[in-house]
Amino acid sequence: MLKSVLLAASLASLAAVPAFAAPCKDAKGRFIKCPTAPTKPIKCKDAKGKFAKCGTAGAKPVK
Numbered sequence: 001m002l003k004s005v006l007l008a009a010s011l012a013s014l015a016a017v018p019a020f021a022a023p024c025k026d027a028k029g030r031f032i033k034c035p036t037a038p039t040k041p042i043k044c045k046d047a048k049g050k051f052a053k054c055g056t057a058g059a060k061p062v063k
Contacts (some may be wrong), residue, residue, distance in 0.1 A: 035049050
């Protein structure tokens, strides 16, 4: 019984490892560096709630 539990636990841990290391491949099937996700531009609003240029006095970033 103990052996079967240990065997099941070791198989489960081995099956989970490839899920974390998801390599990226190109069209020809070669491994490449995964592209990074594009970042969203930060938008800012002033004290009145209108969109303002970030860096101006009183402008705060919004999500």
